[in-house]
Amino acid sequence: MSALPLFRRALADSWRGLVGWMLGLAAVVGMYLPLYPSIGGNPEFIAIIESLPPELVTALSYDQITTGSGYTLGTVHGLIGFVLVTIAAVGWGASAIAGDEERGTLELTLAHGVSRHQLVLERLAAIVVKLVALTAWVTLLVAVLNGPSELDISTEGILAGGVALLGTGLVTATIGLLAGALTGRRMIAIGAGAGIAVLGYALNALGNQNADLEWLHAISPYHWAYGTNPLESGFDASVGLLYAVAIIASAVAVLAFRRRDVGV
């Protein structure tokens, strides 16, 4: 008997998508980071930033854009890379149970010698592996471009940035997985996964605006990841909250899926 059949099947079914996401991330990272010497350190560009409404600048985290780590956070980890990883995580989390169930293919899988919790855990493991691959790839690209693009980010900063990005992806994917395990509805799973990411981003942006709204940072997964720039200051304990939420969401997903009828 071969080990982890559902895990291996899930990876075999989606490696093409993973390669696509990696190519997309490579294109974006490869486009943005080499521009840093002509943007981030450019006095004219800094003048443009200073002329923008300060609310907009803080919302986009462009107030740190004059440093290599701030620029990388504002373009890759906190913006385009975050968006791409989020979309991939939403799709994977929603399809693991809810998508499979809506297509009608989950019923036959469950009719074989697998338990409900085994199915959730093996498919979760496949998602984790894919998200680790995506974020490790981004981390590698940043490390490679760090010198040529004059970013001057420390090794710890590069690693901490990758760990934070992975954390945001895990929260999004596991919330989507949980919603799918509870409801079996793909659109609800997509809404939950994307919702937590968008909400986290919005709460962070609002919290940046003034001291009265700063408390919103405490409930923003985005802020847990990037409230203190990991690329600048390295590992921060608040990133652990992302992983805690992902673990709790996964555990609840397992319990919820064990209890309910499938495909009705």
Next chain:
Amino acid sequence: MTPAIDISALTKRYGRTTALHGVDLAIEPGRVFGVIGPNGAGKTTTMRILLDIIRPTSGTVRVLGEDPREAGPALRRRIGYVPGELAMDTRVSGRALLTHYAQLNGASDRARISALAERLGLDLGRPVRSLSKGNKQKVGLVQAFAHSPDLLVLDEPTSGLDPLVQQEFLAMVREARDAGQTVFLSSHVISEIEQVADEVAVLRDGRIVDVSTVDRLRAAALRDVRVTVPAAAGDAFAAELRRLDSAHDVAVAASAEHDIVSARLRDGIPAFLAVLARSTVHDLVVQEPDLERAVLQFYGGDASDASASQTEEVSS
């Protein structure tokens, strides 16, 4: 001997609708047990409960002596299942998908998968999503039979299959029974139930209305007949048919070229043939009895009313 399937007082409710109202059913091992009934009667719900895909609201279920809720994957490894709404859209080949299912069951018998596929005329090399409905159904059959399970639960297993493959499937069912496997199947096709089932349960609105043998059910079945006679001869022929006890719903459709007399017969075939022999007949069609419809009319209130009014019409 422990029944292969033992269901008592099984109830399933979805919110306000009740799919099963206290179903009792016992199936002895080594038997082929057919279940018929219209859509929504509860056939699929019952089968899904056996596989622990959905959970009963109340009642007890024992499959191969175990409770599906508690027994877990080990029990399902002993069951082969073809779902009623078989969906397969993976990019991988039939062979890869079937190997995957075999691995879930903890056994990978490639030779048996290949033999079954060859028997049904299934190309294992093609991506599953590119297969026709009939060929996907063959994949469904192979995965159910591949691990030689003690129990086969087959929900409309021949839908989409051409007649030759249906025959091959029926042979597989007989061989399974001969090997001591138990088969629980639903079908809309009377000949299929008739050819393989030892017993038949009739399910209606979530209740078992009868458990019987095929012969007994068949005796109750109505056959549609259509006789083409020369123009203007239809009424006389119809009058002769109405004199037969076994004929119902006699009607005439006249046209310039010929008349078509239609009727429904419940046994009484020799008397019908005698009427035919006395008449000029251009064409004759006798349809296979629709077991499902006949049984439902036999046990349902509406049908007896309909045949009562028919009798009145004949006598008046």
